[in-house]
Amino acid sequence: MTIMGVCLDKPGARVPLTGNEAVARGALEAGVAFVASYPGSPTAEVPGTLARIAQQFDLYVEWSSNEKVAMEGAAAASFAGLRSLAVMKVDGLNVAMDFASALSISGCRGGMVIMVGDDPGSHSSIREEDSRNICKVLHFPVLEPSTVQMAKDLTLAAFNLSESLGVPVVLRCVSRICHGNGAVLLGEIPRQERKASFPQTERMIAFSIQRHALQEEKLAAAARWAEDCSFNRYEEPQDAEKLVISSGPSAFYAREGLQILGLEGSIGVLELASVWPLPHKLLLKHLKHASEVVFAEDVEPFLEDNVMALAALHWHDVGPIKFYGKRSGHVAGPDGPGIGELNPEIMAASLARIFHVSYQRPKIEGGENLPSRELALCPGCPHRASMWAIKTALELDGREGILLGDIGCFCLGIGRTGYYLLQTLHCMGGGIGLASGMGQLSRFGLTQPVVTVLGDSTFFHAALPGLINAHYHHADMLCVLLDNGTTAMTGHQPHPGCELTALGEPADTVPLEGMLNGMGIPYSLGDPYNVEETINIICRLLQEEGTRVLILRRTCALLAVKGKTKNRVYVDPQKCIGDECGCSRFCSRVFSCPANIWDEENGRAKIDETLCNGCGVCADLCPKKAIIVERTV
Amino acid sequence: MFQEPINIVITGVGGQGNVLAAQVIAVSAVEAGYLVSSGETSGLAQRGGPVMTHVRVFCRQNYGPLVPHGRATVVIGFEPLETMRVLFDYGNRGTVVISNDRPSYPLGCLQCEDSYPEVSLIKDGIKNMVQQSFFIPASELAAQAGTSLAANMVMTGCLAGTGLLPFGKEFFRSTIDKLFPNKLKELNLKAFELGFDQVFQQVV
Numbered sequence: 001m002t003i004m005g006v007c008l009d010k011p012g013a014r015v016p017l018t019g020n021e022a023v024a025r026g027a028l029e030a031g032v033a034f035v036a037s038y039p040g041s042p043t044a045e046v047p048g049t050l051a052r053i054a055q056q057f058d059l060y061v062e063w064s065s066n067e068k069v070a071m072e073g074a075a076a077a078s079f080a081g082l083r084s085l086a087v088m089k090v091d092g093l094n095v096a097m098d099f100a101s102a103l104s105i106s107g108c109r110g111g112m113v114i115m116v117g118d119d120p121g122s123h124s125s126i127r128e129e130d131s132r133n134i135c136k137v138l139h140f141p142v143l144e145p146s147t148v149q150m151a152k153d154l155t156l157a158a159f160n161l162s163e164s165l166g167v168p169v170v171l172r173c174v175s176r177i178c179h180g181n182g183a184v185l186l187g188e189i190p191r192q193e194r195k196a197s198f199p200q201t202e203r204m205i206a207f208s209i210q211r212h213a214l215q216e217e218k219l220a221a222a223a224r225w226a227e228d229c230s231f232n233r234y235e236e237p238q239d240a241e242k243l244v245i246s247s248g249p250s251a252f253y254a255r256e257g258l259q260i261l262g263l264e265g266s267i268g269v270l271e272l273a274s275v276w277p278l279p280h281k282l283l284l285k286h287l288k289h290a291s292e293v294v295f296a297e298d299v300e301p302f303l304e305d306n307v308m309a310l311a312a313l314h315w316h317d318v319g320p321i322k323f324y325g326k327r328s329g330h331v332a333g334p335d336g337p338g339i340g341e342l343n344p345e346i347m348a349a350s351l352a353r354i355f356h357v358s359y360q361r362p363k364i365e366g367g368e369n370l371p372s373r374e375l376a377l378c379p380g381c382p383h384r385a386s387m388w389a390i391k392t393a394l395e396l397d398g399r400e401g402i403l404l405g406d407i408g409c410f411c412l413g414i415g416r417t418g419y420y421l422l423q424t425l426h427c428m429g430g431g432i433g434l435a436s437g438m439g440q441l442s443r444f445g446l447t448q449p450v451v452t453v454l455g456d457s458t459f460f461h462a463a464l465p466g467l468i469n470a471h472y473h474h475a476d477m478l479c480v481l482l483d484n485g486t487t488a489m490t491g492h493q494p495h496p497g498c499e500l501t502a503l504g505e506p507a508d509t510v511p512l513e514g515m516l517n518g519m520g521i522p523y524s525l526g527d528p529y530n531v532e533e534t535i536n537i538i539c540r541l542l543q544e545e546g547t548r549v550l551i552l553r554r555t556c557a558l559l560a561v562k563g564k565t566k567n568r569v570y571v572d573p574q575k576c577i578g579d580e581c582g583c584s585r586f587c588s589r590v591f592s593c594p595a596n597i598w599d600e601e602n603g604r605a606k607i608d609e610t611l612c613n614g615c616g617v618c619a620d621l622c623p624k625k626a627i628i629v630e631r632t633v
Numbered sequence: 634m635f636q637e638p639i640n641i642v643i644t645g646v647g648g649q650g651n652v653l654a655a656q657v658i659a660v661s662a663v664e665a666g667y668l669v670s671s672g673e674t675s676g677l678a679q680r681g682g683p684v685m686t687h688v689r690v691f692c693r694q695n696y697g698p699l700v701p702h703g704r705a706t707v708v709i710g711f712e713p714l715e716t717m718r719v720l721f722d723y724g725n726r727g728t729v730v731i732s733n734d735r736p737s738y739p740l741g742c743l744q745c746e747d748s749y750p751e752v753s754l755i756k757d758g759i760k761n762m763v764q765q766s767f768f769i770p771a772s773e774l775a776a777q778a779g780t781s782l783a784a785n786m787v788m789t790g791c792l793a794g795t796g797l798l799p800f801g802k803e804f805f806r807s808t809i810d811k812l813f814p815n816k817l818k819e820l821n822l823k824a825f826e827l828g829f830d831q832v833f834q835q836v837v
Contacts, residue, residue: 417740
């Protein structure tokens with residue numbers, strides 16, 4: 001929200017920050033030196049913010065080619081005694097997991113924090129994975145803030161904890177924290193000389209049973225720290241018989257639910273910031289008095305399972321307790337327990353059911369039949385043109401070609417805006433591995449051509465091993481590389497194919513064509529805005545054998561128009577003959593660009609000039625050539 | 634003293650600057666000495682999908698980022714259909730509604746599988762649903778200020794004009810001045826003032 005707030009050297013001042021900015025500020029207050037990340041919502045603004053102020057605070061910030069590389073880079077800085085921060089969404093933690101599981105054994109030197117963004121409700125992700133379960137497997141301690149202020153404070157605490165334990169600490173932030181706003185009380189930013197050094201006597205090695213024992217000792221030390229962690233908070237009453245155990249913003253949803261039901265003060269709320277390992281003594285102290293316990297947490301029943309296991313181990317001390325949560329089915333939104341994001345409404349309704357009180361919310365009746373609004377590729381998006389060309393080429397080819405998807409804006413090709421073309425969608429680089437396998441199936445009678453799409457940023461992130469495998473084994477597949485020159489979906493971060501780094505410094509750019517040449521993979525080049533030519537190229541390539549690549553290159557439409565006067569596109573009402581045309585309203589009904597609308601009054605096509613980004617592709621495709629493009633250059 | 638928290642729900646379509654409007658409101662509130670908590674539902678950060686942001690303003694106790702259903706103090710809609718949609722979930726009879734009157738059509742409506750309700754019907758419906766509502770030609774006012782993209786600041790001005798918030802428009806002005814790059818300051822301030830006047834005149 002305010003980069004000035006992040007930089008403000010005024011301890012004690014209260015400034016408005018987003019959650020991501022608060023984490024950035026916390027890292028500054030911890031004296032972070034090295035920051036590495038691959039962009040992912042909801043965390044992309046943490047490295048983005050730190051990159052903008054890197055010079056002022058003498059930081060190194062990079063957009064790494066993927067999250068595993070980012071974590072390795074940050075670990076290297078930690079091994080050399082610096083404080084380092086690796087930032088990723090939970091999907092990225094999956095990518096980094098192999099290294100992470102070894103890193104938790106080898107440990108680290110300088111304080112190292114791994115910020116992981118979880119996205120309950122999948123607002124900007126393809127799944128709502130819960131990183132706490134992964135971190136438990138990895139043996140990483142996990143802290144979770146419930147407010148923007150706490151996001152700042154816990155970041156600092158996580159660095160200190162990591163350095164004292166000698167193991168990285170995970171800061172789990174859900175989207176509501178990352179993208180939330182709050183007033184943050186600032187602390188001090190240290191200004192010390194930092195010197196990197198990795199003495200030869202220091203060995204960071206993840207090998208041997210003894211290291212495993214040490215790893216468990218570190219976790220036990222983290223559990224002792226958690227017992228006295230001042231961020232774990234309990235609210236009245238004393239010795240509550242009824243208790244809510246919660247973490248993150250869910251704690252607020254529970255408190256507000258209780259308040260709405262008039263139950264505040266009679267039911268205790270234990271909010272845990274140290275979500276792994278759990279503070280056993282603190283929990284047992286409360287469980288001893290409790291006869292009914294409710295869990296409020298996003299997404300999986302993580303606290304629930306682990307607290308119930310603790311209670312089972314200490315059954316003779318804690319006595320009989322009724323547990324209510326996702327396992328029992330009591331805490332559930334409209335899609336069922338453990339599915340979707342919690343909110344105050346769900347908590348109020350769940351608590352009312354559990355404690356047998358009536359709940360009626362203020363309501364305006366109706367609203368069931370409103371038309372839904374699907375996601376759409378932006379007006380002018382080159383991916384729409386690419387998808388149209390692929391769709392047309394596959395139809396002309398006539399062999400029911402298979403299109404395998406990948407992660408990026410074009411993953412919207414699973415829906416209307418991309419003509420429902422994608423048949424698979426899994427993870428970064430997943431499409432190319434699938435194509436590599438599918439490309440071997442002609443020996444088993446597969447007669448359909450195999451095509452996969454992926455983006456330029458994904459190409460560097462996760463596609464290379466799959467592509468190399470495909471080429472090496474002569475898989476029959478066409479890889480269409482949609483090169484829009486940026487990591488568009490997360491806010492236009494640079495990648496190794498770009499000319500500048502995160503710090504705005506000139507990069508040693510890695511050219512796509514050079515890489516393909518080096519690997520000996522044949523490739524063609526096209527411009528998606530030139531739809532007809534693109535269709536012809538794809539049709540030709542579909543006839544060829546082996547692994548081949550088509551690069552469709554066109555800058556992201558949002559970047560292309562930034563700060564420029566857009567081309568004006570409009571419909572010539574003389575040339576458009578409306579429904580008499582027989583085109584079935586191609587532009588507005590078929591091409592699916594939100595800027596192509598229909599003028600009901602005049603029965604003609606129309607361009608919403610506010611939305612239109614002036615690509616002119618619809619003008620080329622209009623059978624009556626009724627759409628006019630006035631080019632500004 | 635105001636009844637806390639003030640629950641503001643902002644809704645619209647991706648690309649309309651909904652999140653930025655929420656930030657201007659949140660920053661202004663903090664600068665005016667209040668506490669805020671906000672949450673954003675941004676879809677896939679793409680244009681075309683619905684985007685909703687909650688901003689809660691308070692001073693005595695802390696609140697979470699999400700407004701409970703049925704408890705919006707004010708709904709600010711950048712798009713009439715989305716205003717309607719959010720009102721059913723978050724509104725009550727006393728909710729104040731400020732809505733842009735310019736539709737942005739979902740793909741399903743453009744493809745004639747769904748039909749977009751007449752804007753006049755949406756207006757009448759909302760007038761029957763709540764006690765106070767304002768329909769604003771925000772995109773046109775923004776175009777007057779220099780670009781229709783500034784409709785978000787017109788709508789922010791409208792909120793300031795209702796007098797629902799416990800702080801004055803000077804805090805909004807200084808926030809806009811602080812957040813926007815130099816060449817866009819004047820334009821956005823003008824858009825804000827145009828929105829402010831629209832509602833302020835009707836309220837006074």
